[in-house]
Amino acid sequence: MSLLKGLFSHKLNAQKLIGNVISSSVIASKSIRVRPYCAEADLEEGEENTEATQPKGRPEHDVETSIKYLNSEAYKTTYRDAKVWEPYRRNHKGAFAPSKTRKTCVRKGVMATGNPCPICRDEYLVLHPKNVKLLDQFISPFTGEVLSYTKTGVCQKQHKNLLVAVEQAWDLGYIKMPLPTRLYDYSLYKDSSK
Amino acid sequence: MLLSHLTRNLRFNSGATWCRKFSRTVLALNDTKNVSKYAMFFDKRVQHILTDITGRDEEKIYRPRYRDTAKPTYRLVTDKELEKLKSDAEEKIQKTLQIPPVLDEKPDVNVILSKDEALAEHDQFNYVFTDISYNIPHEKRTVTVREKDGTLRLATNDEHKRMIQVYFPGEGRKHYMPNMFTEKHLERLLEEGEYEYILDRACVQFDPDETDYIRVTRRVYEYIADRSDFMKLYSTRHFGAAAFFLTVQKNIDSFIAVLINSNLLHSAKSLIDVYYMVHNQEQGLPKEWSNLSDEEAIMMFAKQEAKDGSRIELALQVYKENVEREMSS
Ligand SMILES: [Zn+2]
Numbered sequence: 001m002s003l004l005k006g007l008f009s010h011k012l013n014a015q016k017l018i019g020n021v022i023s024s025s026v027i028a029s030k031s032i033r034v035r036p037y038c039a040e041a042d043l044e045e046g047e048e049n050t051e052a053t054q055p056k057g058r059p060e061h062d063v064e065t066s067i068k069y070l071n072s073e074a075y076k077t078t079y080r081d082a083k084v085w086e087p088y089r090r091n092h093k094g095a096f097a098p099s100k101t102r103k104t105c106v107r108k109g110v111m112a113t114g115n116p117c118p119i120c121r122d123e124y125l126v127l128h129p130k131n132v133k134l135l136d137q138f139i140s141p142f143t144g145e146v147l148s149y150t151k152t153g154v155c156q157k158q159h160k161n162l163l164v165a166v167e168q169a170w171d172l173g174y175i176k177m178p179l180p181t182r183l184y185d186y187s188l189y190k191d192s193s194k
Numbered sequence: 195m196l197l198s199h200l201t202r203n204l205r206f207n208s209g210a211t212w213c214r215k216f217s218r219t220v221l222a223l224n225d226t227k228n229v230s231k232y233a234m235f236f237d238k239r240v241q242h243i244l245t246d247i248t249g250r251d252e253e254k255i256y257r258p259r260y261r262d263t264a265k266p267t268y269r270l271v272t273d274k275e276l277e278k279l280k281s282d283a284e285e286k287i288q289k290t291l292q293i294p295p296v297l298d299e300k301p302d303v304n305v306i307l308s309k310d311e312a313l314a315e316h317d318q319f320n321y322v323f324t325d326i327s328y329n330i331p332h333e334k335r336t337v338t339v340r341e342k343d344g345t346l347r348l349a350t351n352d353e354h355k356r357m358i359q360v361y362f363p364g365e366g367r368k369h370y371m372p373n374m375f376t377e378k379h380l381e382r383l384l385e386e387g388e389y390e391y392i393l394d395r396a397c398v399q400f401d402p403d404e405t406d407y408i409r410v411t412r413r414v415y416e417y418i419a420d421r422s423d424f425m426k427l428y429s430t431r432h433f434g435a436a437a438f439f440l441t442v443q444k445n446i447d448s449f450i451a452v453l454i455n456s457n458l459l460h461s462a463k464s465l466i467d468v469y470y471m472v473h474n475q476e477q478g479l480p481k482e483w484s485n486l487s488d489e490e491a492i493m494m495f496a497k498q499e500a501k502d503g504s505r506i507e508l509a510l511q512v513y514k515e516n517v518e519r520e521m522s523s
Binding site: 142143144170171172173176177178179180181182183184185186188189190 | 236260289290292294295297331333334365366368372373374379382383388391392394395397398402403
């Protein structure tokens with residue numbers, strides 16, 4: 001349980017961001033604290049009970065909760081106007097980051113790192129085709145394609161989940177897909193329609 | 195269907211004369227059908243009117259889209275270079291506003307080329323042969339199927355499309371029908387008013403004579419007609435297509451009313467021209483049509499042809515009152 005508590009009050013280091021001009025100066029001055037979103041934190045009162053009933057490790061939430069969270073006051077105070085990955089900074093040995101992000105942040109249902117990626121660190125961010133507000137933050141406004149993990153810092157496992165969720169959202173029409181302009185050769189259809 | 199588990203490609207050398215012969219027989223079969231009203235789409239006057247009424251709201255045409263990643267550049271150019279840039283921009287507009295053809299459904303192909311009983315039970319699968327040589331438009335590519343019982347036939351429309359997708363996967367086109375075109379999700383997108391995106395994606399995903407394309411576009415146009423929401427398509431390539439489709443369906447009353455409300459009287463009259471061209475192919479336009487003013491022509495149409503003439507008359511009356519008010523003030 002102490003592990004869980006540590007998860008909730010995990011402090012995110014929002015140091016000076018390289019390459020993120022937007023709002024970096026605002027965020028850099030203060031550190032961001034990810035808070036539990038709803039009343040579930042109250043469950044900690046009866047510790048012995050919860051430990052017996054709740055599965056060990058990281059709690060999982062459904063999309064509806066996640067969508068509600070993204071529209072809530074708690075979300076706003078946590079991230080302010082930044083995208084969820086903007087205040088995140090990878091920690092690594094040496095001056096240059098490895099070309100790939102880590103394989104996964106959660107191993108055997110337990111947080112396995114001190115600096116989990118932007119999606120793993122907040123359990124209320126659920127990657128799902130209906131969660132348009134979250135997916136939109138990972139799509140380039142210029143090309144309409146999914147941003148690279150080198151930019152967002154998302155771990156490989158969550159990046160894969162992200163690609164799947166975006167593909168599903170394109171398929172269902174929740175997110176607009178980048179499309180080419182199709183040119184028609186009228187002469188092909190002229191003959192067959194007469 | 196267990197087709198195309200095994201596919202083989204076959205290059206036809208020397209112009210593939212025998213394939214052409216067979217595709218001609220397919221065409222001949224179609225000739226016996228009546229001349230479709232949709233064929234009027236390719237009529238030069240109709241084309242001219244449809245592109246004319248599309249409108250050129252340059253802010254809408256040039257709005258940033260995905261993939262236009264180029265930042266604006268500023269530079270000094272000579273008059274000659276400026277002319278060149280202007281003509282390039284014009285060409286680009288014409289490409290983005292090219293109207294997707296409005297067609298009848300493609301009849302299914304059922305042509306048996308040969309029956310070779312000696313080849314019966316040659317394998318457990320059907321074989322599909324695709325002509326993948328260069329410089330053939332995909333619509334004219336020959337795809338044949340050798341059945342297990344030894345018959346050689348032309349591929350059906352569905353098989354044809356799937357083989358084209360295998361060898362020439364188009365950008366943005368999926369090998370399955372995206373779920374957004376199923377009824378449930380299509381209705382949701384219509385309620386959100388994403389007409390242009392639905393139509394754009396349908397253009398990329400389907401061929402214009404495919405059953406699904408016709409189903410999707412028809413639903414969108416009819417939905418728009420019910421809600422008189424045409425101006426959302428103004429200055430897009432789909433405006434002319436919607437106008438033509440609804441004209442053939444004799445469902446243009448709300449379209450004309452919308453055009454009058456937007457002070458596009460001349461476009462309304464042009465659309466009525468198309469209506470007469472499509473439906474009165476023998477008689478042509480009514481007498482003294484060219485001498486009538488826009489208002490008179492629309493009035494005449496409302497009285498004689500329109501299903502819901504009162505609606506057009508009302509729109510016209512509102513328009514007249516607005517003009518009078520502007521004159522007096
Ligand atoms: Zn992670």
